[in-house]
Amino acid sequence: MASVTFNRKHLLGIRELEPGEITHLLDTAETFREISKRDIKKVPALRGRTVINLFFEPSTRTRTSFEIAAKRLSADAVNVSVSTSSVSKGETLLDTARNLEAMSPDCIVVRHSMAGAPQQLARMGNAPIVNAGDGSHEHPTQALLDALTIREYKGRLEGLKVAIIGDVLHSRVARSNIHLLTKLGATVSIAGPGTLVPAEFGELVETGLRVEKRIEDAIDGADVVMVLRIQRERQDTAFFPSMREYAVHYGLRPQHLKSAAPDAIVMHPGPINRGIEIASEIADGSSSLILDQVTNGVAVRMAVLYLLGGGSHNEVDVDKVELVRNQTQKL
Amino acid sequence: MKILIANGYVIDPAAGVNGGKDVLIEDGRVSGLLERGREIPAGAEVFDATGLIVAPGFIDLHTHLREPGQEYKETIATGALAAVTGGWTTICAMPNTDPVNDSPAVTRFIIEQAERAQLANVFPIGALTKGSGGKELAEMGEMKNAGIVAVSDDGRPVPNAGIMRRAMEYAHGFELTVVDHCQDASLTLGGVMHEGRWSLILGLKGMPAAAEDVHAIRDCVLAKLTGAAVHIAHVSTRGSVDAVRRAKELGLPVTCEVAPHHWTMTDGALEDYDTNTKMSPPLRSRDHVEALLEGLRDGTIDAIATDHAPHHADEKGLEFDQAPFGITGLETAVGLAFDLVNQGVIDLERLVQLCSTNPARIFGLKDRGTLMANSHADVTILDPAHEWVFDVAASKSKSRNTPFHGRAMTGAAVATIVGGRLVYLNPDYTRITQTRHRNASAK
Numbered sequence: 001m002a003s004v005t006f007n008r009k010h011l012l013g014i015r016e017l018e019p020g021e022i023t024h025l026l027d028t029a030e031t032f033r034e035i036s037k038r039d040i041k042k043v044p045a046l047r048g049r050t051v052i053n054l055f056f057e058p059s060t061r062t063r064t065s066f067e068i069a070a071k072r073l074s075a076d077a078v079n080v081s082v083s084t085s086s087v088s089k090g091e092t093l094l095d096t097a098r099n100l101e102a103m104s105p106d107c108i109v110v111r112h113s114m115a116g117a118p119q120q121l122a123r124m125g126n127a128p129i130v131n132a133g134d135g136s137h138e139h140p141t142q143a144l145l146d147a148l149t150i151r152e153y154k155g156r157l158e159g160l161k162v163a164i165i166g167d168v169l170h171s172r173v174a175r176s177n178i179h180l181l182t183k184l185g186a187t188v189s190i191a192g193p194g195t196l197v198p199a200e201f202g203e204l205v206e207t208g209l210r211v212e213k214r215i216e217d218a219i220d221g222a223d224v225v226m227v228l229r230i231q232r233e234r235q236d237t238a239f240f241p242s243m244r245e246y247a248v249h250y251g252l253r254p255q256h257l258k259s260a261a262p263d264a265i266v267m268h269p270g271p272i273n274r275g276i277e278i279a280s281e282i283a284d285g286s287s288s289l290i291l292d293q294v295t296n297g298v299a300v301r302m303a304v305l306y307l308l309g310g311g312s313h314n315e316v317d318v319d320k321v322e323l324v325r326n327q328t329q330k331l
Numbered sequence: 332m333k334i335l336i337a338n339g340y341v342i343d344p345a346a347g348v349n350g351g352k353d354v355l356i357e358d359g360r361v362s363g364l365l366e367r368g369r370e371i372p373a374g375a376e377v378f379d380a381t382g383l384i385v386a387p388g389f390i391d392l393h394t395h396l397r398e399p400g401q402e403y404k405e406t407i408a409t410g411a412l413a414a415v416t417g418g419w420t421t422i423c424a425m426p427n428t429d430p431v432n433d434s435p436a437v438t439r440f441i442i443e444q445a446e447r448a449q450l451a452n453v454f455p456i457g458a459l460t461k462g463s464g465g466k467e468l469a470e471m472g473e474m475k476n477a478g479i480v481a482v483s484d485d486g487r488p489v490p491n492a493g494i495m496r497r498a499m500e501y502a503h504g505f506e507l508t509v510v511d512h513c514q515d516a517s518l519t520l521g522g523v524m525h526e527g528r529w530s531l532i533l534g535l536k537g538m539p540a541a542a543e544d545v546h547a548i549r550d551c552v553l554a555k556l557t558g559a560a561v562h563i564a565h566v567s568t569r570g571s572v573d574a575v576r577r578a579k580e581l582g583l584p585v586t587c588e589v590a591p592h593h594w595t596m597t598d599g600a601l602e603d604y605d606t607n608t609k610m611s612p613p614l615r616s617r618d619h620v621e622a623l624l625e626g627l628r629d630g631t632i633d634a635i636a637t638d639h640a641p642h643h644a645d646e647k648g649l650e651f652d653q654a655p656f657g658i659t660g661l662e663t664a665v666g667l668a669f670d671l672v673n674q675g676v677i678d679l680e681r682l683v684q685l686c687s688t689n690p691a692r693i694f695g696l697k698d699r700g701t702l703m704a705n706s707h708a709d710v711t712i713l714d715p716a717h718e719w720v721f722d723v724a725a726s727k728s729k730s731r732n733t734p735f736h737g738r739a740m741t742g743a744a745v746a747t748i749v750g751g752r753l754v755y756l757n758p759d760y761t762r763i764t765q766t767r768h769r770n771a772s773a774k
Contacts, residue, residue, distance in 0.1 A: 015532065094648045114650040115534040116604030123603070135652070137534030172534060203528040 006307045010122045010129040013138035014179040022147070022180060029148050029296070029303035035072060036298055046075035049106040049309050053079045054096075055132070056112040061270060061294065062132050062141075066109045069301035075106070075309070093117060094124055101125045107309040110134070115172075128308040136170045142269055143176035145300040147184070149293050150224055153265050158185030161261070163218040165252060166228030166277050167196045167239075173269045174228055175204070182208035191218035192228075192250055195239040215250055222260045227252050227268045227278045243276055253279045257287065265289050332751060333357050335371055336710065339380025342680055343387055344688045345701035349680055354385055356708040359751040363704045378753070380712055382767025383745065386683045387701050388420025388709025390690035392510070392588055393485070393564055393636035394661065396422070396453070398444060399437065400429025405641040405729045407441060410661070411450035413639070413728040415755040417662040418744025420709035421452040421690075421699065422639075425485045426463065433458035433469040435477035442478050450754050452709065454480040454696070456510065459498045463487045466494065468501055475505045480694045483510035485564060486611070490516055492549055499559035508560040508586075508694055513546035513571060514538070514612065523652055525613040529598040535651060538613055544570030551578040554585050562693055563587040565638050567612035569622035576631045586693050587626075588636040591667035592658060592734070594623045600734065606647045606654035607734040610640065624676050633689040637664045641730030659728045663721055663735045665713070669742025672715065679715065687711070708751035714763055717743045 006021050006028075014022070035043055051070040053063055063079060070077035082096065091099075100108060107128045110118045115135030122129040133139040150157060162181050168174045168190050181188050182205045190197055191212040202211045212218040219225055230246065240246050257264060266278075266287045274280045282288060336354040341364060343349075353365040355372060371377060391414065397404040407424075414422045424441055426432035432441065438455045445453030457474035461467045463484040471482055482502050488511060489495045495511075502509045519538040524530050526537020547563050551574050554561040566572055566587045578585035592610065597617050600608045608614060626632040640657025647654050668686065671677045677685070691700025698706040723736040745763055747755035757763065 092645065092648055093650055112650070114652040116651040119604045120650065135534050136536075169531075175532070175534060198531070200528060201531055204531055 009308070010118075011140055011304055011308060012118050012122060012129065012131045014140045014143050014176045014183070015138065017183070019183045022144070022183060025144055025300070025303055025307065026148050026151060028307060029144065029299045032302040032306070033296065033299035035302070036295070041072050042074055043072065044074045045306055046070070046073040046309055049075045050104070051075045051077045051107045051109060051305060051309065052100055052105045053077060053109045053132070054100065054111070055079065055081050056083075056110070056117065057133070059111050059133070062111060065294070065297040066132060066301050069298050070305055072298070073302055073305060075305065093120060097121050097124045101127060107305060130304055130308060133172055135172065136175070137172050138176045139172040140176050141297070141300050141304055142173045143180040144304070145293055145297040146177055146226070146267060146269075147180055148296045148300055149267065149289050150265070152292070152296070153289065154223060157181060160186040160223040161221055162186050162188045162224040162226065163215070163222040164188060164190045164226045164228065165215050165218060166192045166250060167230055168192055168201060168228065169196045169198065170231050171228045177226065178204055178209060189218035189222070191215040193240050193246070215252070216256065216259065219256050220259045222264055225252065225257070225260060225264060225266045227266065229269060229271065230273055230277050247276050251275070251277055251279065252282055254281055257282070267293055269293070333372060333375035334378055334748070334751065335375040336378045336380050336385050336712070337371070338367060339383050339385035339712065341385045341702065342683045343702045344680055344684045345387070346703045348702070354702055354710065356748070356751045359708050361702050361704060361706050361708050364702060378746070379764055381764060381771055382714075384679060384713040384715060385702070386711045386713060387687040387706070388699065388747070388749065389418050389665065389686040389711045389744070390421040390423070390696065390700060391419045391637050391639070391661065391664070392423050392562070392634055392690050392693065393590070393638045394422040394424055395427065395638070395640045395657065396424045396441075397428065397641060399440060403729070404643050407444040407453060408448035408450070409727065409729045410639070410641070411445060411448045411453055413659070413661040413726065414451040415747040415749065416727045418665040418711045418713065418747055419451060419637075419661060420711060420747055420749045421454060421696070422661070423454045423456050423480060423694065425483060426456055426458040427486045431458050431463050432456070432474070432479075433461050433463070435470070435473045438474045438477035438479050451749055454478070454694070456481045456483050456485075458482065459484040459502070459509065460489060460494065465489045465491060468498055471502055471507055472505055475507060479507070480696060481508045481510050481562070483512070483564070485510060485512045488512045488514050488516065488546060492553065495550070496553050496557060499553055499557040499561065503557055503559035506695065508562050510562045510564050511546065511550050512564045513543045513550060515542045515545050518542035518545070523609060524601055525598040525615045527598060527616050529601060529616070533601060533604070535601070538611070540568040540570055540615065540619060543568045543612055544574065547571035547574040551575070551583060551585050554578065554583045555581070558584070560584040560586070565590045565593065565612055565636065566623065566626070566632065567593045567615050568619050572622045572626040572631055576626070579631065586633040586689070587631070588634040589623055589627065589632050590636055590638040591660060591664045594620055594627070595667050595670065596734065604651045605734065606649070606651055607658055607732050609651060609654055609656055610638070610658050611656040627671060627685070628676055633685070633693060635664065635668050635685045636690070637661050641728050642732045644731055647732045657732065659726065659730055659733045661728065662726055663733065663738070665744050666719070666721065666740030666742060667735070669715060669740060673741055708748060710748040711744050712746040712748070713742065714745045715742045717741070717745060717757075717759070717763060719743055
């Protein structure tokens with residue numbers, strides 16, 4: 001296979017990536033997945049490097065995942081939590097960025113409640129920026145870990161039918177997944193209440209995306225069903241009458257999966273609202289890969305940090321990873 | 332003091348003049364348009380306009396000066412300097428200052444500050460409702476006596492149709508044009524850009540075109556009900572252009588303006604979350620831009636207005652959601668308007684109509700928007716061939732919030748005369764006239 005490089009300085013979104021770049025991120029993540037299965041879960045790939053997790057929005061899972069990923073690569077990981085309310089009153093995004101830059105980090109992982117903040121930080125400073133979720137815009141590492149999980153279970157992405165159910169409008173996870181899956185040849189159907197799945201969404205990408213009104217139509221024949229979290233915190237006005245009604249019409253229940261492909265898998269970016277967007281029987285059932293997603297999240301984030309903050313020219317150099325592994329085994 | 336603007340090409344649609352004439356100015360008024368090549372009147376200073384267009388002074392119906400209250404963004408003096416640099420002899424100041432211009436005291440303050448600056452004419456627009464709160468009528472009659480030329484709650488459109496009706500009826504009694512920023516706030520709540528494919532891609536909250544359309548249609552209906560002159564500010568959607576077109580067909584007293592950024596850029600410009608692409612109304616999609624160009628072509632759109640809205644770099648440096656709406660426009664509008672001429676959308680005569688003749692008529696500015704004898708000696712002198720690049724570092728505005736830094740343009744105002752005084756001369760003027768002379772003698 002021809003050697004492909006990932007030469008980007010930042011990972012801000014999936015939309016701007018080429019299919020080959022995505023595939024290489026996933027291939028690299030696969031290599032790293034093995035490290036987390038060892039007794040000593042650490043390689044020296046990023047030794048001496050500093051990764052700042054700059055979280056302007058509360059997050060447990062994503063922050064922990066990035067922190068573990070950085071530490072397993074031997075980087076020094078620092079978590080900075082800033083509440084956006086204090087930012088709006090005091091220090092601006094620009095000043096925060098300048099202050100952190102002054103400490104010479106090798107990579108800044110940014111989570112922000114407002115779309116575009118990572119792009120703005122990337123423009124303002126010098127450090128590589130990883131978008132760990134910005135408003136309703138993108139969450140690229142989530143889409144990568146979802147893709148890694150699908151590949152693990154289905155062996156491929158091309159030609160698969162994927163249903164994405166729920167609050168697509170406010171979901172950065174849905175946007176990143178739509179971009180990634182359609183770029184790699186999957187067909188995506190999205191469905192949910194008209195208020196949360198506007199018909200204009202069909203124009204988000206050029207091909208491979210369908211907008212359905214009924215979740216049954218999206219799930220029909222699907223190989224993968226992704227359920228989105230109802231994000232009550234992002235909804236300033238009512239988009240549906242009640243949680244009860246939502247659960248009845250748009251919540252994923254066992255009977256829905258009967259029309260999906262026989263070996264369909266179910267995914268959810270978490271944290272789940274049990275009994276609302278997804279029935280507990282499904283979340284805890286055999287088709288659910290929710291915990292595999294979490295496991296793969298660490299591998300994907302290791303790959304991203306390695307590629308952005310790693311060796312010279314940011315080349316995907318599998319040999320180097322192998323070398324790293326050998327060194328670790330000697331230890 | 333006498334000035335003869337000699338050897339220029341005068342375009343004055345109000346006077347029906349489109350040809351080579353000299354303009355004689357005496358004591359702040361135009362004394363007449365003279366045939367070229369006659370003897371220079373005694374004591375007259377000659378302004379050589381060889382190869383240049385001489386137009387009645389350009390009038391901006393929509394300027395935000397930040398004084399009183401936010402002088403760190405712009406003062407009346409800096410705004411007026413930016414105006415004359417961009418070719419505008421008259422700017423109409425929107426009332427959303429702090430305090431709001433809803434009283435004769437604020438109106439008089441603005442006029443006094445403008446007189447001190449001695450640059451552009453600054454005509455205040457009064458608030459429609461007290462504090463632009465949308466509830467009680469502002470003292471329009473008193474403000475008119477103090478010098479306002481129109482009324483508006485720009486930026487805070489009156490949500491209640493009943494109050495808007497009363498405001499129109501009342502303003503009509505004083506022959507004040509009601510200017511409305513058409514936007515149904517219940518449809519744009521929290522929105523920061525045009526709602527469409529790009530807002531979905533960027534994950535930013537959208538403001539649907541329908542929010543502008545419903546208010547524009549409402550205002551046209553209310554113009555019919557009240558008989559008031561209604562001017563729709565900065566139209567940006569196909570729906571509001573259509574609404575104005577229909578209103579005009581029905582003979583209603585409805586006019587509208589367009590801002591240069593709305594025909595120059597689309598919502599795709601927000602791709603990098605540059606806060607200098609954030610304004611209200613927002614940059615729209617291609618179809619809406621096409622509708623604006625149609626409106627400019629067929630005469631539905633009456634005026635070009637800058638919506639000059641200066642903001643400090645610290646404010647524009649915030650997250651996209653938090654940054655304020657608006658961009659500066661006084662120094663780029665004429666260059667961008669020349670794009671329309673260069674692309675064949677409009678001709679030069681229509682350009683003058685859009686920037687001078689019609690604005691004067693819309694606000695009823697007596698003896699302006701024309702170079703007929705005895706009108707105010709406000710003159711904008713243009714070079715349609717001047718190639719230049721806008722450099723925000725050289726901007727005369729106090730603020731730097733523009734998406735047009737580095738943009739190459741062809742066509743510019745090269746001299747601005749206000750009340751018979753030359754208040755701006757392009758630094759390249761000598762080179763420009765030399766080139767013009769060479770071209771003229773080559774012919």
